Amino acid sequence: MKAKASGTTSVLKRQRLRKINIWCWVFMIPAVLLYVLFLGYPILSSVFYSTLDWSGMTSNAVFAGLDNFRELFGDKYFFNAVGNSFKYMVICVPFLLTISLALAYLFNSIIKKGAAVFRTVFFMPVVTTTSIVGIIMMFIFGGTGSVNQMLGLFGMKPVNWLGSGDYAMIVVVIVGVWKDVGTYMIYWLAALQSVSQDLYEAAMIDGANRWQTFSKIVLPIIMPIGGTIAILCIISSLKVFDLIQTMTNGGPFFATDVAATFVYRTAYSSATGTPRLGYASSAAVTFGAIIVAMGIIGNTIKGILSKRRTV
Amino acid sequence: MRKTKKAAALLLAFVMGLSVAGCGVNVSSKEDSKTEETAKEETANEVVETGKDEKVTLKIVDWSDSTKVRREAFHQKFMEENPNVTIEYTVLTADQFTETVVSAIKAGNAPDLFPLPGGVKLSTAVEENWYQPMNSYVTDDFLASFSEGSLNEGITTLNGEVYTLPEAANIINTLMFYNKGVLEQAGISEDKLPKTWSEFKEVCEKITKAGNGQYFGIIDSGAQVNRLELFVRSLASLAGGKTSDISQIMLVDGKNTMNSEAMVKAMDFYNGLVKDGSFHPNSSTLKAPEARALFAQNQAAFIVQGAWCISTWRNENPDLDFGVMALPTPDDGAKGKLPYVGAQAWMGISADCEHPDVAAKYLMALYSEDYQSGLVEDGGFVSVIDAVNAEYMTDEVMLDYYKLNKEAAALAPDPIVANPDTAKVYAEVQAITPSLGQIVQGVLAQSVDYKAEIATLSDKTQAEWERAVKAVADGGAAVSLDDFEFDNWDAMKNYTAEMYEAR
Numbered sequence: 001m002k003a004k005a006s007g008t009t010s011v012l013k014r015q016r017l018r019k020i021n022i023w024c025w026v027f028m029i030p031a032v033l034l035y036v037l038f039l040g041y042p043i044l045s046s047v048f049y050s051t052l053d054w055s056g057m058t059s060n061a062v063f064a065g066l067d068n069f070r071e072l073f074g075d076k077y078f079f080n081a082v083g084n085s086f087k088y089m090v091i092c093v094p095f096l097l098t099i100s101l102a103l104a105y106l107f108n109s110i111i112k113k114g115a116a117v118f119r120t121v122f123f124m125p126v127v128t129t130t131s132i133v134g135i136i137m138m139f140i141f142g143g144t145g146s147v148n149q150m151l152g153l154f155g156m157k158p159v160n161w162l163g164s165g166d167y168a169m170i171v172v173v174i175v176g177v178w179k180d181v182g183t184y185m186i187y188w189l190a191a192l193q194s195v196s197q198d199l200y201e202a203a204m205i206d207g208a209n210r211w212q213t214f215s216k217i218v219l220p221i222i223m224p225i226g227g228t229i230a231i232l233c234i235i236s237s238l239k240v241f242d243l244i245q246t247m248t249n250g251g252p253f254f255a256t257d258v259a260a261t262f263v264y265r266t267a268y269s270s271a272t273g274t275p276r277l278g279y280a281s282s283a284a285v286t287f288g289a290i291i292v293a294m295g296i297i298g299n300t301i302k303g304i305l306s307k308r309r310t311v
Numbered sequence: 312m313r314k315t316k317k318a319a320a321l322l323l324a325f326v327m328g329l330s331v332a333g334c335g336v337n338v339s340s341k342e343d344s345k346t347e348e349t350a351k352e353e354t355a356n357e358v359v360e361t362g363k364d365e366k367v368t369l370k371i372v373d374w375s376d377s378t379k380v381r382r383e384a385f386h387q388k389f390m391e392e393n394p395n396v397t398i399e400y401t402v403l404t405a406d407q408f409t410e411t412v413v414s415a416i417k418a419g420n421a422p423d424l425f426p427l428p429g430g431v432k433l434s435t436a437v438e439e440n441w442y443q444p445m446n447s448y449v450t451d452d453f454l455a456s457f458s459e460g461s462l463n464e465g466i467t468t469l470n471g472e473v474y475t476l477p478e479a480a481n482i483i484n485t486l487m488f489y490n491k492g493v494l495e496q497a498g499i500s501e502d503k504l505p506k507t508w509s510e511f512k513e514v515c516e517k518i519t520k521a522g523n524g525q526y527f528g529i530i531d532s533g534a535q536v537n538r539l540e541l542f543v544r545s546l547a548s549l550a551g552g553k554t555s556d557i558s559q560i561m562l563v564d565g566k567n568t569m570n571s572e573a574m575v576k577a578m579d580f581y582n583g584l585v586k587d588g589s590f591h592p593n594s595s596t597l598k599a600p601e602a603r604a605l606f607a608q609n610q611a612a613f614i615v616q617g618a619w620c621i622s623t624w625r626n627e628n629p630d631l632d633f634g635v636m637a638l639p640t641p642d643d644g645a646k647g648k649l650p651y652v653g654a655q656a657w658m659g660i661s662a663d664c665e666h667p668d669v670a671a672k673y674l675m676a677l678y679s680e681d682y683q684s685g686l687v688e689d690g691g692f693v694s695v696i697d698a699v700n701a702e703y704m705t706d707e708v709m710l711d712y713y714k715l716n717k718e719a720a721a722l723a724p725d726p727i728v729a730n731p732d733t734a735k736v737y738a739e740v741q742a743i744t745p746s747l748g749q750i751v752q753g754v755l756a757q758s759v760d761y762k763a764e765i766a767t768l769s770d771k772t773q774a775e776w777e778r779a780v781k782a783v784a785d786g787g788a789a790v791s792l793d794d795f796e797f798d799n800w801d802a803m804k805n806y807t808a809e810m811y812e813a814r
Contacts, residue, residue: 052338057413057431058439058738061336077744143592144524144610158524163533163595165758249534252595252756253749266742268410274430276741 043288049281056267056277068282078283080254081262082290084169088258089237091173096233097226100181104188105214109200119189123182130179134246137175138162165255168248172256176243184233191225192218227302234298238291259287358447361666368397369666369673370422372412373658374405375478377619378686385682389673396669405429416441416661423664424673427475427656430558432727432734437469442659444472448671456678458697460722460808461654465731476674477654479686480693480700483720484617485545485649486712487639491632493612497521504636508580511613511639515589518612528589530611532602533755536748542615543751544650545638546577551646553802555723558737559652560776562796567776569747570769576641578761582754595755607631618712622691625706635712637719647802650723654695722805724797729811732788733795739779743771 050068054061072078103122107115125133140146141161148158161171195218203213219226241260244250250257250265257265267280361367375382379402386398401422403411409428415421416439427436436442446454454462454473458480462468467475491501497518505511515528532538537557544554552573555561561568568574584590591611594602599616606614607628614620615638624631638649658677660670676682683699686692690706693713704710726733745753747768753759776795783790799814800806 052336054336055738057409057428058435059336059417061338063338063340138596142596143594145593148592152524158592160592160595160756163592163756165756248596251534251749251752253753253758254745255756255758266744274738274741279741 046281046288047285049278050285052278052281054276054278055274057274061278064278068279069286071279072282072286077254077257078262078286081250081257081259081283082287084254084256085238085240085258085260085287087169088173088176088240088256089234091169092176092237092240093230093233095173095177096180096184096237097230099177100184101188101226103181103185104192105218107185108189108192109214109218110210119185122185125179126182128179130242131246133175133179134243137171138247141171141175162248163252165252168252168256172244172247175247176237176240179243180236184229187225187229187232188222191222191229194225195221224302224306227298227305231295231298231302235291235295238294259283263287359665359667361668364395365666366395366397367666367669368399369424369670370399370401371424371673372401372403372408372422373426374403374408376402376404377623377691381682381685381689385677389676393669393672396673398673419663421661421663423661423666423670424658425661426478426658432737433466433469433474433656434731434734435738436659437474440662442474443662443664443667444474445660445667445671445674446472448660448668449473449675453675453678457695461695463653463725463728465727465734466653466725467656469731475656475659476678477695478657479654480695481651481654482618482693482713482716483545483649483651484619485541485615485638486617486715486719487636488606488614488616488620489634489636490606490609490612490614491634493518493522493526493609496526496609497612499612501634505639507642508639509642512580512583512587512589515584515613516587519587519589526609527591527611528587529584529613529615530591530597530602530606531594531615531755532597532599533595533752534598536746536752538599538615538748539751539755540746540748543574543577543581543747545615546580547571547574548647548650548802549638549645550574550576550641551802552577553647553650553800555650556652559723559725560740560772560795561723561726562776562792565792565796567769567772569772570765573646574765575762578751578754578765580641581751582761585755585757590755595752617691618693618709619691621706621709621712622689625690633708635708635715637715645803648721648804649719650802651720652723652725653728721803722807723802724800724806724811726794729797729814730790730794732783732790735783735786735788736776736779736790736794739783740775741779743768743775 051063051065052061053064053067107119111118142148143158143160143163145161147161151158159167161167199217199221200213203217208216239260240258241264244256244258244261245264248256250261263280263284266275266283267277268275382400386400390396390398408426409430412421412425412428421441427433457476461477461480462473464471467473467477489501489504494501498521499514499518505514518526518528531542541557544552544557547554547568550573552568552571553561553563554568554571554574563571591597591602591605593605597605602614603616603620603623604627605611607624624633658674660667660674664670678696680696680699683694683696684703687694687699687703688705690709693704694700700713704713727737745764745768747765750759750761750764750768753764754761777792780790780792780794797806797810797814799810
C-alpha cells in the first residue's frame with residue numbers, strides 16, 4: 001500500500017517537474033530565439049564562411065575546405081595580431097583590476113561624502129563613445145599635441161607617441177585603462193556592497209587598521225566575485241577594436257594591430273586585390289576559439305581556487 | 312547522447328544552409344570553378360517608360376562629400392523641374408559605402424543610382440547583375456558630349472553598352488602644394504622652389520630647423536596607406552619605375568616593378584626625409600583631411616595631394632596663401648612622368664531600378680553644363696566635358712594644377728583597356744599584406760627594414776599575379792601575363808589608342 005502511494009507521489013512529482021520544465025522553456029523562448037538569431041547564427045555562419053575562398057562582394061564563392069586555416073597558421077601578421085592582443089591584455093588587465101578595485105574601495109569604504117560625484121566622474125569615460133575618445137586622444141598624444149607641449153614646458157623633446165612602434169601600444173593601453181576603469185569600478189562596488197557592515201565594525205573593534213581590514217577581511221570575501229570580474233576583463237581586453245581602429249588603425253606598421261583590426265582589414269579593405277572575407281572569417285573563428293579556451297582555463301582556475309578556499 | 316549529437320549536426324547543417332541562402336552565395340568546388348564557363352544570362356531588357364503623373368522616388372548613394380553642397384542644390388532644382396520626382400540622397404565615406412551598398416544589393420534593396428565600389432571592376436559588377444545598360448535611356452548626343460577617352464570598353468562600357476559614367480576627368484593626384492607663408496618665414500623664395508630630390512631634402516631640413524617645432528618641411532597622411540602608396544609610386548615613376556597608378560600591377564621583362572631599382576631609390580629618398588625629421592611629427596597618424604587642415608594652419612611647407620584640396624582650402628581657409636608645383640625629380644633627371652589612367656567608372660543605374668528612364672534623365676542633368684560648370688568654377692574639379700573646363704576653370708592654382716598635369720603627368724597603359732578580360736584577373740587577385748602603403752607607413756615610424764619588405768612584396772605579388780592569371784585562363788578567359796606588359800610604353804609620353812593597337 002505504502003509502495004503504491006509512494007509510486008503515485010513520484011509520478012505526480014515527475015509530472016509537476018515536467019510542467020515546470022515546459023514553462024521554463026516557454027519563458028526562455030524569446031531569449032533563446034534572440035540568442036540563436038543574433039549570436040548563434042552569425043557564429044555558425046562565420047565558421048561556414050571560413051571554409052570559403054570568398055571576397056564577400058560577389059555571389060560566387062569557392063569551397064576551400066581548411067585552406068584558409070592552413071594559410072592562417074603560416075601568416076606572421078596574424079600571429080603578430082594575436083600576440084598584440086595578448087600584449088594589450090597582459091598590460092591592461094592588472095592595471096584595470098587594481099585601479100578599479102582601489103577606486104571602488106575608496107568610494108565605498110573610505111570617502112563617504114561626495115562619493116557619488118566621484119563615481120560619476122570616473123564612470124564618465126565609459127559612457128563616452130570609444131571612437132570619439134580615440135579621435136580626441138589621437139590629438140592629445142599627437143606630435144604637436146598637449147602631452148608633447150607639456151613636455152616642452154619642462155625642456156623635454158617631443159615624443160612621437162602614436163607614430164612610434166615602441167610607444168604606440170603603451171599609449172593605447174593607458175587610454176584603454178582610463179576608458180574602462182569605470183566599468184570595473186562598478187563591478188567591484190557591487191562586490192564590496194555584499195560585504196556586511198558588521199565585519200568592518202568587528203575589525204575596527206579588534207583594532208585592525210584600514211589596510212588590514214581590506215587585505216585580511218574584505219579581499220578574501222570578494223575574491224570569488226573578483227575571479228569573475230577578472231575573466232570578464234581578460235575577455236573584454238582581448239576583444240579590443242574600436243579604440244585601436246580610431247587611434248592607430250593597427251599601426252605604425254602593425255605595432256598595435258590586434259586580432260579584431262586584422263579581421264576587419266582583411267575582410268573589408270585593400271588597395272590592390274580583393275578583400276578576403278573567407279580568410280578573415282577563419283582568423284575570427286581561430287581567435288574566437290582562443291578566447292573560449294582562455295575563458296575555460298580561467299573558469300577552471302577559479303573553480304580550483306574556490307574549492308581550495310572551501311577546504 | 313547519440314540523439315543529441317544528431318540534433319546538433321542537423322542544426323549545424325540547417326544554419327549553414329541558411330547562411331548560404333541568406334547571403335545568396337553560390338558555393339562551388341575548386342574543380343568546378345576551374346572548368347566552369349560563366350554562363351551569363353542574356354536578358355533583353357524592355358525599355359521602361361514612366362508615366363507623366365507617376366510618383367517616383369530616386370534613391371542615390373555615393374561618397375562625393377566635396378560636392379555635397381552643390382549636389383543638394385542641384386537636387387532641389389531637379390525636383391522643382393520634375394515635381395513627380397523625389398530624390399533621397401545619401402553621402403557615405405568610401406569605406407562605409409562599399410559595405411553598405413554591397414549589403415543592400417544582396418538584400419535586393421540597392422539604391423537606384425550608385426557608383427561602382429572601389430576594388431570592384433565593371434565586369435564583376437555586371438556579372439553580378441548590379442547595373443543595367445543605359446544606352447536605351449540616354450541620347451547619343453549625351454554620350455558624345457564626354458571628352459575622348461572618358462568612356463572606355465572594360466572600364467565604363469561592356470560590349471558597347473554603357474553601364475557607368477565617370478565622375479570627373481582623371482588627373483594626377485600627387486602634385487606638391489606649397490604654403491607660401493611658411494616658405495617666407497623660413498626664408499625660402501618662391502622663385503627658388505626645389506626641383507630635385509637633393510634640393511627638396513635640403514629645403515625641407517632648412518624649413519624644419521627654422522620652424523623649431525612650430526612648422527615642418529612636409530606633412531603626410533600616414534593613416535591612409537593608399538595616399539602613402541600613391542606618393543611612393545609617383546616618386547618611383549619619376550625614377551623610371553613604370554609602377555603606374557595605384558591598384559595597377561605592370562610587368563617589365565615579365566617581372567613586377569615593386570622591387571625595381573627605381574622603387575628602392577624612391578624609398579631611400581622618402582626614408583631620408585623621415586630620418587632628417589623633415590616630416591611633421593603627426594604624419595604617421597593623420598588621415599588626408601587632417602593633414603590638409605594642418606598644412607592650412609601653417610604647420611608644414613609642403614604636402615602631396617590632389618586638386619580637390621583647392622576648393623576645400625578656398626572655402627575653409629580663405630587666408631591660406633598656397634601654390635602648386637611638380638614633384639621634385641631624381642638628381643639625374645626624370646626618367647618617367649607621373650602615371651595616371653583614364654577616367655574611371657563611377658555612377659550607374661541599378662539593375663533593380665524601376666524607373667531607369669527617370670534615373671537616366673537625372674544623369675543627363677548631372678552632366679549638363681549648368682551643373683558641371685559650378686563644380687569646375689569651385690576649383691579642384693576637372694569635368695569629363697572638355698568644353699566646360701575650357702570656359703569655367705578660373706581659379707589660378709587650379710589652372711596651374713591643370714597645366715602641370717599636362718606637363719608632368721602621362722597617361723599610362725591600362726591592361727583592361729587593352730584586354731577587357733584582364734578585369735577578371737583583378738577580381739581574382741587577393742590582397743597582399745603588407746602592401747606598399749603599409750611598408751611606407753613602417754618607414755614613417757622607422758620600424759621596418761623596407762628593402763627586405765619590398766623584396767618580399769615583389770615576390771608575393773609576382774606569385775599571386777601568376778596564380779590569378781592562370782586561374783582566370785583556366786576558367787576560359789583569354790588572358791596571359793603578357794597583358795600586363797607594354798613593351799611600347801615610354802613612361803615620358805601618353806599611352807595613346809594607337810599604341811594599344813600597335814603593341
